[in-house]
Amino acid sequence: MRKISRMGTDRVGEEASREKRTAGELDARADALRGLRDEQVPCLVAGAYAFFEYTGIFRDTKDLDLFVRAGDLEGAFRVLEPAGFRVARARTPLKLLAVRTGLAQYGRNNITYVRGMGSFADLNAFCTDAPLQAEDYRTKGSWRLSCCPPCRNCHHVCPTGCIPYDGKVIDAERCLTYLNEHEEAFPQWLDAGSHNALVGCMRCQEMCPANRVYLRIPKVVAEFDHEETAWVLRGLPADQLPEGVREKLRRLDMEGYSTVIGRNLQALAAAEKNRSSTQPDPRDPSGL
């Protein structure tokens, strides 16, 4: 990595990037940003450009990383296509792709970890005909987190026992996330006390040392009143919910789960009630 002082000119990063990038490639990035700005599609520039702005350290990059909220994604596509870039979501094995391209590493829990984000990264892949320069796609470094071999935290805390002690592949059909994201009834073997999240399961991620610093990231919160909760419990498709409820689910990135969160909420409430009733009452000396 080459460090470039910001002293003298704010354009120093731009000048440095021209050493390796073609004019067409840089123009494509600028056109995409102008199009999004002109159509008022909210986005954040991330990756090497943001790194340079905040630290003054320049790192050459073959891509322009933009963060766009899920609800603004279709709007971003609509802007980029007339600007000459066709973009389409790629349906592909995302974790495998991320690991094979060096973006992520597998944990023992088979979740992928991205540097700087831990396991809290939402992987997406897109195809585009924008004139980007191909990158060397060979895997860089190990596929597996270096902290995994001596650690078994996730194996010990998994509520369904689906992470093997020594094997490499989890029993995915026993993973709580798999079970509560699907509409089928929960299987008989599932312990009712296992539920710990409205959608998904956080146990193996919360106890993972590779996530320690990222657990402090502020959480997105939305409060539902009685009437809104009643709507959620009905398990309707999102387009049949009142806009206010839908907006809150969208904020939580759960709009796509509207048909299962009613069932999951009831299972979670029952598990919490059971947990609190089995906790010793701190005011009761006989429980000490």
Ligand code: SF4
């Ligand atoms: S908890 Fe330990 S073994 Fe499991 S993924 Fe994290 S580092 Fe690896």
Ligand code: SF4
């Ligand atoms: S998400 Fe939960 S159920 Fe799935 S592997 Fe992790 S701890 Fe186990």
